[in-house]
Amino acid sequence: MDEIVLSELDRMVDEYARDATLNATLRSFIAEKASEKTSWAEMTRCTHRMLGGRSPELERHAALTELIILLLDIVDDLQDRDSPGRPWMTCEPAVTLNAVLAMFAAILGNCDRQGIGIRIGGLLARSIQGQQADITDKVQSEEDYFHMISDKSGALMQLAVYMGYSLLDGIDSDVQETLDQLAVCGGIVSQIENDARDVLRLDFKNDLLHKKHTLPVLFMLEDSHAEFPALDEYYEGVLSQEQFVDRQQEFVQYARDSGCIEYCKVVQALYKDKANELYDLLPPMQEPWAGKFREIFVPDYEVRYNAS
Template identity: 30%
Template sequence: MTDVTNRIIGEINTILGKEIQQENLKETIQKYINAQTKKGFPFAKLTILHYQMLDGTELDKVISVAAAIELLILSFDILDDIEDDDDNQKLWMNEQSFALNASTAMIFICIDVIRKTDLKYKERAISILLEYSLLSISGQQIDLLSKCRTEKEYIEMALKKSGSLVSLACLVGANLASDQYLEIINRYSQFIGLIGQLNNDIYDLQNWEGKNDLLNKKLSLPVIYLLGYQGNGAEIISSYYNGAIEKDEMVKNQKFISKMIVDSGVLVYTEIIKRVYQNKVKTELQKLNVDKKFIGQLLDYIH
């Protein structure tokens, strides 16, 4: 575990100790944080990265803000899972009342932590947090409506839902240091969020042991492609989504469907779309006049 990760964990523990007095609520949030630790706190690290990239000089204070951002993102993850109801392997899905209360607490903790700092531009940070949280919530609403039927509609939704949260983390860090490059940062951070969503889509299409977008009738980008596919066996997907066959039939035909997914070209298609946005990120990063080590760290987010 890296030193930065350890510092973020330590700061989260400090925040919870100060902000939450009810012991069971504190333990519940800590349990959820522990479950997320394997992800390595990428949003907090993006906040720190952008603060340092723009020559911020009060890193200790910003680590507290970054830890608070990670709590906010976890609250969104919990709400997203409960709203979608498609991943019962997550521990908060088995205690949804507690999870909803914990997620509400984490949202207000994040705002309160930033408000209590003496950082010069904290009001800008809070404004960004509120604006981009609402954009993400709007994207989630579009996703829940299951009305994205084209590549364009899906990408627009994902840029709002996933891209806005990455923008939030990056722009909070950047704004606490400077007002430079904000439009560029906003663009490439949204693309990074979209790339992350496409990676999830590819995984969730092929994961038959847990969350599976096909079985849950989700309209991910690969599924939209498959619903328009005319090749051998494609009708099983449209029949399931139209209610003509049941989930048991899909599970029974897992091997056939897995082969059809490969044969359809959907995985190649999704990778090509991902590559388009990887190149867009690289184009935007070339416009930054910053230390190259930060560019390298940002490129790690687009694999």
Template identity: 30%
Template sequence: MERCGEMIEAELRSSLQNYFHMTKLYEHAILCLENKLQESMLLGKMTVLHYRMFGGTDHEDIYRVAAAAEMMMLSLDIIDDIQDKDNEKMVWNQFPPEIALNIGIGLLTLPVEMILSTSFPPERKLQAARVLSQEVLIAINGQMRDLFNDIHTEEDYMIMVSQKSAALLVAASMLGTVLATGEWIEGVKLYTEELGIAAQIKNDIRDLLNWDHKNDFVNRKKTLPTLYLLQSVSDKDRWIVDYYEGRLLFEDIMQRKSEIESLIESTGTLLYTSVRMKTHYYRYLELIEQLNVEPHWKEQMLAFAE
């Protein structure tokens, strides 16, 4: 996996050059890609790892498919930020929204074309393209739940996370799996979902305490930590519920940041959500141990959860 990141980056750059012919579209998209390349490229690496783990031959085109997974993620990040109107530090949020949206649509369309342009057997290319399309549609359903903030219970939250966040990891892992085996392996979906849920809970814990950019409390987002907090406050602290239900404005609570942090601590919100996160993490570890693959592959899969 040493050259994996470099190979994926090369495919990402060449795909933009090959398909984004309009100069301004290409220039703006490259700026977005530069932001993306600062991340770990987890999805692309999951695609390559699953392809190799399940016996895929040394096929250079797997890096293009891995790049397609990363392109999908970048497109959805852009569209998600436009919808949520947050994360202003990202370069695409410096563009006019109509420009950013057009780039997001282009990047969302490109991954299927990238997969179909590879030299894998036609039936496996079609299967991989179908996997990508299906999981993106699942994620879009989850995003709609999130946009409407239509989450009232922990069960609602888990459904949303399974659809929105975990589906993208499932897509990346299953791309490599179907190209190597020609089969949908349900066990891959199960452990990948557990990893995706654990990662999302971890992100939600971070965003509850992040006062600089994406603070879920300020934005009244329903997440596992905020649901638990709302259910745990005493009668004298019901102003938190009033804020979430729109009876108070941000201006009414903006000076109470230290109170909010104290309540998060005293209600055990962080402890509870950390335990839930670890439950899914440990389930992921259990399912990986059950894989019928060589130990060195299991070690690499476990490294993704660190």
């Protein structure tokens, strides 16, 4: 997160969180987010610039993208309870909730361009729907999984792209549709990478520990009854969480040996190919922004074998 976006976020905080404690709390949340290597604001910028846009409102929109993602990150951590050291998890819960409400107020207050609030609301609703399916264990098949991550992650990348092209008048509907589809592909590829890493973690954020049904887990569960029955036993409740933790190294080793990571790479490659095909449908775009956009949405993903 660069200084221009931080400055815009500080302005929003000062406008919508005038209480000193709440203001300081929000600033600490933003500082935590700023320490991450994310490209959400850059997605918005690149989309706008490569289409030839020069709106003076672009940096505000880029900051709004970051604020929306921060808000959803906080809610996600409050639901999963797997990031105990983050500032929104260590301060008083009531203050965190007020901070979330203040962020909602700032988002609403900055949706002053006609139609933008409706579009943001629709994309957020899709992402929340995907998150609801995730936390209520509604994913039981690969079809369920891809539907869920298309909503949960794809809608957020679509939002980042929309925040860039929404500042342009008269954008071609075919170009808009292509950008939206490309963004969803990018969200799916990114989520698969995250899920592949998360079955290899040796900490509390391991997805196996939380009995999630992500793509690599679904792959493992197809053969685990014969190859590693302990995984079935844990998911069926025969083994306790304490027993899982005692044997977590074994579970992670099975994940490494099962072929689930290689399978994730194959599926990623299919969506990367689709994203490349969609990118090639776009008309000539402004450089260097088009190149940067492609690096973000059609990168050379490599699922890492070591947990980060």
